[in-house]
Amino acid sequence: QVQLVESGGGLVQVGGSLRLSCAASGRTFSNCAMGWFRQAPEKEREFVAAINWSSGSTYYADSVKGRFTISRDNAKNTVFLQMNSLKPEDTAVYYCAGRPGIMQSGWTSYIYWGQGTQVTVSS
Helix, strand or coil: CCEEEEECCEEEECCCCEEEEEEEECCCCCCEEEEEEEECCCCCCEEEEEEECCCCCEEECCCCCCCEEEEEECCCCEEEEEECCCCHHHCEEEEEEEEECCCCCCHHHCCEECCCEEEEEEC
């Protein structure tokens, strides 16, 4: 059974940083892509960043490019999202997701999901 467990969310002030972690288990992820998505109240789920597990290639939403970094630790089967220069509009529940194959930005193509972690940026 595949499990994705996020951690690292919390309350931070504008301009601050947070590092989200996603511990993955239950299958081999070397042929998978992992993504981070977020959903704010009364808004649709949106793509944040993705990474191809084997190659390490990454892709970012324009809204976070240059501020967020996605990475993975093969030994720990963990994906990270380093978030810097946080803004109030980054406030959302952040979800880790996985899919077989290469990275995609559409959330409907991901079949594995974590429970989400709340990120709140206060001004």
